[in-house]
Amino acid sequence: xxxxxxxxxxxxxxxxxxxxxxxxxxxxxxxxxxxxxxxxxxxxxxxxxxxxxxxxxxxxxxxxxxxxxxxxxxxxxxxxxxxxxxxxxxxxxxxxxxxxxxxxxxxxxxxxxxx
Amino acid sequence: xxxxxxxxxxxxxxxxxxxxxxxxxxxxxxxxxxxxxxxxxxxxxxxxxxxxxxxxxxxxxxxxxxxxxxxxxxxxxxxxxxxxxxxxxxxxxxxxxxxxxxxxxxxxxxxxxxxx
Numbered sequence: 496x497x498x499x500x501x502x503x504x505x506x507x508x509x510x511x512x513x514x515x516x517x518x519x520x521x522x523x524x525x526x527x528x529x530x531x532x533x534x535x536x537x538x539x540x541x542x543x544x545x546x547x548x549x550x551x552x553x554x555x556x557x558x559x560x561x562x563x564x565x566x567x568x569x570x571x572x573x574x575x576x577x578x579x580x581x582x583x584x585x586x587x588x589x590x591x592x593x594x595x596x597x598x599x600x601x602x603x604x605x606x607x608x609x610x
Numbered sequence: 611x612x613x614x615x616x617x618x619x620x621x622x623x624x625x626x627x628x629x630x631x632x633x634x635x636x637x638x639x640x641x642x643x644x645x646x647x648x649x650x651x652x653x654x655x656x657x658x659x660x661x662x663x664x665x666x667x668x669x670x671x672x673x674x675x676x677x678x679x680x681x682x683x684x685x686x687x688x689x690x691x692x693x694x695x696x697x698x699x700x701x702x703x704x705x706x707x708x709x710x711x712x713x714x715x716x717x718x719x720x721x722x723x724x725x726x
Contacts, residue, residue: 539699541713544713588653597642597703601646603652606651
């Protein structure tokens with residue numbers, strides 16, 4: 496149980512375009528979903544927390560207008576990187592849990608490369 | 611401000627021996643601790659957790675020890691197997707309620723290599 500999927504697993508886009516990443520909880524209803532970013536050989540950096548049906552809470556230093564998060568249902572959250580630049584290239588990972596869990600279950604990640 | 615620290619970037623262990631991964635934290639509000647295992651280009655996999663009301667939790671080959679007074683926890687893997695080779699992240703949560711519920715703070719990770 497507690498399976499989280501992400502799509503796509505990797506994406507290459509041109510500078511200035513936008514890209515959407517989907518995160519789905521497959522076998523449970525996720526009241527909360529989290530979006531992380533991981534740079535090479537570094538830890539996971541929390542970008543934002545989203546609760547179903549409400550606006551995402553962004554961590555300090557994360558631009559909410561650049562990283563748009565939507566959590567429209569209990570099984571789906573999306574992260575849209577708008578007007579992507581090469582410095583946005585990274586590994587983006589989502590996770591999910593419910594109100595009765597502390598542990599988060601992670602998706603497999605999405606490798607974004609902006610050229 | 612690194613609230614969760616894993617001071618050993620890497621650890622090398624012989625197959626069959628014990629692996630001990632360490633983690634220190636500074637925030638006394640943390641009351642739940644977790645260990646995750648991560649392979650390259652994959653998401654972390656939850657391994658084991660411990661509440662601050664306990665000092666030990668065991669699950670098969672994995673045991674987590676918590677020393678609240680020292681703000682230190684450790685993950686013991688015994689016996690270690692080559693398939694355990696991965697990056698191990700320690701994470702901490704400041705508990706339920708409010709906007710921080712479920713929010714995890716991660717350490718930098720320790721690369722474990724288990725040699726056959």
